[in-house]
Amino acid sequence: MLTLPEQFLFAVLLIASLYYAYLGFSEVIGVINRGATTYYPRTNHPVARLRDAIVRTITQVTVFRDRPVVSFFHSFVFYGFIFYGLVNIVDFIEGYVPAEVLAPIHASIFGGLFRLGADVFGSLVLIGVAYLLSRRFAAEDPKLEKFNPTVLLHPGVTAGGIRRDSLIVGCFILLHVGCRMLAAGSLLAAEGHNDPWQPVASLIANVIGHAPNRIIGWHIGWWGALGLVLAFLPYFPRSKHIHLFAAPARFALERRHVDGSPVPLGALEPLDLEDDTVEQFGVERLEQLRFTQLLDPYACIQCNRCTNACPAHATGKALAPSAIEINKRYELNAIRTEFAEKKIGSRPVMEFVMSESALWACTACGACVEVCPVGCEQLTDIIDYRRDAVMTKGEFPQQLNNAFRNLERTSNPWGIAQAKREEWKNADTVAPTVAENPDFEVLYWVGCAGSYDPSAQKTARAFAEILNHAKVNFAILGKSEGCTGDPARRAGNEYLYHSLATGNVETLNATLLDEKLDPNKAKRVVATCPHCFNALKNDYPQLGGNYKVVHHTQLIEELIAAGELPEMILDEKFTYHDPCYLGRHNGVYEAPRSVLTGGGKAGATFAEMPRNKNNSFCCGAGGAQFWKEEEPGTMKVAENRYREAEATGAKTIAAGCPFCKSMLASSESAGREGAPVIMDIAELVAENLRKTKAKLGLAG
Amino acid sequence: MKICTVLKQVPDAEASIRTSGSGVDLAGVTFVMDGMDEYGVEEAIRLREAGHTAEIFTLALGPRRFEEAIRTSLAIGCDRAIHIETDEALDVITQARVLADAVKKEGADLVFVGGKEADWDSSALGPALAEALGWTHLDWTTKFVLTGTTIEATHDTDAGNETVKLSLPAVITTQQGLNEPRYPTLPNIMKAKRKELRKATLADYAAHAPLTKIASEAIQVKARLNKILSGEGPETAKQLITLLRDEAKVI
Ligand code: SF4
Ligand code: SF4
Ligand code: SF4
Numbered sequence A: 001m002l003t004l005p006e007q008f009l010f011a012v013l014l015i016a017s018l019y020y021a022y023l024g025f026s027e028v029i030g031v032i033n034r035g036a037t038t039y040y041p042r043t044n045h046p047v048a049r050l051r052d053a054i055v056r057t058i059t060q061v062t063v064f065r066d067r068p069v070v071s072f073f074h075s076f077v078f079y080g081f082i083f084y085g086l087v088n089i090v091d092f093i094e095g096y097v098p099a100e101v102l103a104p105i106h107a108s109i110f111g112g113l114f115r116l117g118a119d120v121f122g123s124l125v126l127i128g129v130a131y132l133l134s135r136r137f138a139a140e141d142p143k144l145e146k147f148n149p150t151v152l153l154h155p156g157v158t159a160g161g162i163r164r165d166s167l168i169v170g171c172f173i174l175l176h177v178g179c180r181m182l183a184a185g186s187l188l189a190a191e192g193h194n195d196p197w198q199p200v201a202s203l204i205a206n207v208i209g210h211a212p213n214r215i216i217g218w219h220i221g222w223w224g225a226l227g228l229v230l231a232f233l234p235y236f237p238r239s240k241h242i243h244l245f246a247a248p249a250r251f252a253l254e255r256r257h258v259d260g261s262p263v264p265l266g267a268l269e270p271l272d273l274e275d276d277t278v279e280q281f282g283v284e285r286l287e288q289l290r291f292t293q294l295l296d297p298y299a300c301i302q303c304n305r306c307t308n309a310c311p312a313h314a315t316g317k318a319l320a321p322s323a324i325e326i327n328k329r330y331e332l333n334a335i336r337t338e339f340a341e342k343k344i345g346s347r348p349v350m351e352f353v354m355s356e357s358a359l360w361a362c363t364a365c366g367a368c369v370e371v372c373p374v375g376c377e378q379l380t381d382i383i384d385y386r387r388d389a390v391m392t393k394g395e396f397p398q399q400l401n402n403a404f405r406n407l408e409r410t411s412n413p414w415g416i417a418q419a420k421r422e423e424w425k426n427a428d429t430v431a432p433t434v435a436e437n438p439d440f441e442v443l444y445w446v447g448c449a450g451s452y453d454p455s456a457q458k459t460a461r462a463f464a465e466i467l468n469h470a471k472v473n474f475a476i477l478g479k480s481e482g483c484t485g486d487p488a489r490r491a492g493n494e495y496l497y498h499s500l501a502t503g504n505v506e507t508l509n510a511t512l513l514d515e516k517l518d519p520n521k522a523k524r525v526v527a528t529c530p531h532c533f534n535a536l537k538n539d540y541p542q543l544g545g546n547y548k549v550v551h552h553t554q555l556i557e558e559l560i561a562a563g564e565l566p567e568m569i570l571d572e573k574f575t576y577h578d579p580c581y582l583g584r585h586n587g588v589y590e591a592p593r594s595v596l597t598g599g600g601k602a603g604a605t606f607a608e609m610p611r612n613k614n615n616s617f618c619c620g621a622g623g624a625q626f627w628k629e630e631e632p633g634t635m636k637v638a639e640n641r642y643r644e645a646e647a648t649g650a651k652t653i654a655a656g657c658p659f660c661k662s663m664l665a666s667s668e669s670a671g672r673e674g675a676p677v678i679m680d681i682a683e684l685v686a687e688n689l690r691k692t693k694a695k696l697g698l699a700g
Numbered sequence B: 001m002k003i004c005t006v007l008k009q010v011p012d013a014e015a016s017i018r019t020s021g022s023g024v025d026l027a028g029v030t031f032v033m034d035g036m037d038e039y040g041v042e043e044a045i046r047l048r049e050a051g052h053t054a055e056i057f058t059l060a061l062g063p064r065r066f067e068e069a070i071r072t073s074l075a076i077g078c079d080r081a082i083h084i085e086t087d088e089a090l091d092v093i094t095q096a097r098v099l100a101d102a103v104k105k106e107g108a109d110l111v112f113v114g115g116k117e118a119d120w121d122s123s124a125l126g127p128a129l130a131e132a133l134g135w136t137h138l139d140w141t142t143k144f145v146l147t148g149t150t151i152e153a154t155h156d157t158d159a160g161n162e163t164v165k166l167s168l169p170a171v172i173t174t175q176q177g178l179n180e181p182r183y184p185t186l187p188n189i190m191k192a193k194r195k196e197l198r199k200a201t202l203a204d205y206a207a208h209a210p211l212t213k214i215a216s217e218a219i220q221v222k223a224r225l226n227k228i229l230s231g232e233g234p235e236t237a238k239q240l241i242t243l244l245r246d247e248a249k250v251i
Helices: A006-033 A046-059 A066-095 A099-107 A107-140 A161-191 A199-208 A212-232 A242-253 A291-298 A305-309 A319-341 A365-373 A380-393 A398-410 A446-454 A454-469 A486-490 A496-511 A531-542 A552-561 A592-598 A637-647 A659-663 A681-695 B037-050 B064-076 B092-108 B125-133 B184-195 B233-247
Strands: A442-445 A475-478 A526-527 A548-551 A575-576 A652-655 A677-680 B002-006 B009-011 B018-020 B023-025 B031-033 B053-064 B082-087 B110-114 B136-147 B148-158 B161-167 B170-174 B199-200
Touching: A006 A212, A006 A319, A006 A380, A006 A531, A046 A242, A066 A107, A066 A161, A066 A212, A066 A526, A066 B018, A099 A107, A107 A199, A107 A454, A107 B170, A161 A199, A161 A212, A161 A242, A161 B136, A199 A212, A242 A291, A291 A319, A291 A380, A305 A319, A305 A365, A319 A380, A319 A592, A319 B064, A365 A380, A380 A496, A380 B184, A398 A486, A398 B199, A442 A496, A446 A659, A454 A552, A454 A659, A454 A677, A454 B037, A475 B233, A486 A496, A526 A531, A531 A548, A531 A659, A548 A552, A552 A592, A552 A681, A575 A592, A592 A681, A637 A659, A637 B037, A652 A681, A659 A677, A677 A681, A677 B031, B002 B037, B002 B092, B009 B064, B023 B184, B031 B037, B037 B053, B037 B064, B037 B110, B037 B170, B053 B064, B053 B092, B064 B082, B064 B184, B082 B092, B092 B233, B125 B170, B136 B161, B148 B184, B199 B233
Parallel strands: A442 A475, A442 A526, A526 A548, A575 A652, A652 A677, B002 B053, B002 B110, B053 B082, B082 B199, B110 B170, B136 B170
Antiparallel strands: B009 B031, B018 B023, B136 B148, B148 B161
């Protein structure tokens, strides 16, 4: 127990510390409260949310998704810290309650287990923090804080803010736990015996030697451990270690559909475009963000995993998704009090969050969101800033101007006449329109690429051939199909997207649904373009379009399983590139692989790229990049990916997206003699079909 | 200062135009603001942004469907618009006389109009308008600077270009290269809906009898020869060259 003056002093300091911590935390809450509400519910199904957030926090699954070694040591610190919450409370009680009173508890098995826990977890925390600090400061792991030179960073960051913050917190933990261990060891030393429940503390006791006066060590240790907590509490809301609270809160507040099911990671918030008194579209300043986007910078632990995964950053662009959250955080720290009190707004985000080149370098691939251990939505921010640039300010890369005009005038980004939409068909392509075949079962959404891009037209023809062979009763929309609006939406032009999309929803509702618009009775729609697939499946429900959407690889997989198509065995080595909007954004990883490998029979003929499935590396086309020059960097995104594919030794790179196909094929290396070719899965399947027919001696 | 931007609404350059009978069938065609006129609208807005105090109004003569293009000009930044609605197919000179009357009534000092509008592909509207107004004019302008009431502008000539000085009032015809027309922002699109779009009829302006009447229309159809060369590559290439040189006389 502490002496009376000690008890008094601690109580005073505790109250002061709690007061300042309270001020800090309420500022943070004030900041987050300034954010707008979101379209997707954030608090429905509270029990499931809480449960999932706790499970995710306790199991650390999202942390372990990447960097296994670091995550392992981080888990030491994490579990140790949780236990140390209890330890601190018990220590506090021991400071105020005479030892005799607590003796029976100490002697019980619970007391023993508790001491063992404190001893073991304390040591683990020390090991973990020592590892993490050495990684940052001694080994200087390049994954941390290694930004491309063109990345815009907040002055607080360039001044070494992240390192200082890490050092302060690291030292706090080392000293806090170290003092606790010293206190435990000194107590044993003063009591003159070792404790089998506390092997490490016993070791310390033996080192300092057993004698009653060693109790002074307990006092020093106690103050060191709990006194530091008092000093640290007010610092907490300023440091990145607020992630301890913010991250679990972020998990609990993740977006979900009304029925509680998860929302795909790339989903975008709709805007109110009807209200003509609105003068601001998208986000120009922090206070225009949604509240979760203001929580993100507090949840962000500044680990840079997202930046390591970002295709734009990997190819030398000015974009670093982690910098978005970090810069927001440093700005918020700087203006927190007045901002939280709604006295001021922030500076325009383009002055401190990211540069213009960074804004337009994003491929909307979603790798950042996927890898983030705390659930930040960097992509939503980027699109919100783009919305401001395009719709409110009219300042955006010139080439997008052409794409937008084309979309407005011809309903496709290429600017080719709508009247030519069916010209992908050649003389022997059978693909009736809905008018010609009103009793169709499956609607084939050809998409602009399939309609106009010569390389994607091949895919469309191959797919029609497949459908016909498998006797699928299908139809196309022909001239009543228009761009889904995906390129406009991902470029921030929600207005243009909206006008394109509402037209399509109207057509699709009339084509796929009965009079009651019952989505359960909807006919299916299949797309050969993952951007179309994603728009139809995830964007259109916001506009009242609820359909059963499949990607062509899913339908082909089904047809093979039903025996309508022969299984495909490729005899030359091949690899498969996951399109972001099929894989990461929609979780379709297996269907294309199963089609390509004959249900897994391909063995070593199929070579996975090192970055695959949810960790796949973008081709560089998404986020409207296809319609503009790539931002300055050290390499083209497509080139980076193509080299990875080539390094597998594959002769064929299978793709499931017209834009991936086109991007990879236009990369520098793809132009070399004998370089692997890129083909859509539909083309491969159709080729296989022809071969099989020839083998069986069947005519055409 | 008052600036007038004259504009027309024409079929989008990409639109496939069908013929029906002896004329064109415009049903289902996407119409847009004439691309050359758009440079004039943009230039007017830029003048104001460069610090000239100016009221900018759009002036259009044509059928009801022109409204959409007029709204676009308002969204780009014109303050108000006058739409002289008519379904009559007037010749360019008559159009110019009606427009000139309107320009005078509004008291404009400077008129921008496209160098060659995609409806009849005539480059005459600007010069005819200047003539009707009795103003000086400069066509095919690619660079335009206004200081006080003095214009210093560069325009294309057959042999190259020249830079000239002229003073207000003037009619300027615009073309590609003058500027990059902006994409209207959403708040401006919203505001454009509330801006004044005054409707007028031909009767509101000094009567001008059309100078021409369309007597008949015919679509020029050129049949293809459908000649297919056969044989080995190099040999067919030679044949092709002979044909292009001797028969078609294109090389
Ligand atoms: S969406 Fe992709 S390109 Fe954009 S910031 Fe995230 S990782 Fe980078
Ligand atoms: S946003 Fe997420 S992944 Fe990126 S640095 Fe922050 S915590 Fe790490
Ligand atoms: S999203 Fe689909 S419809 Fe739109 S441009 Fe892409 S391919 Fe065309």
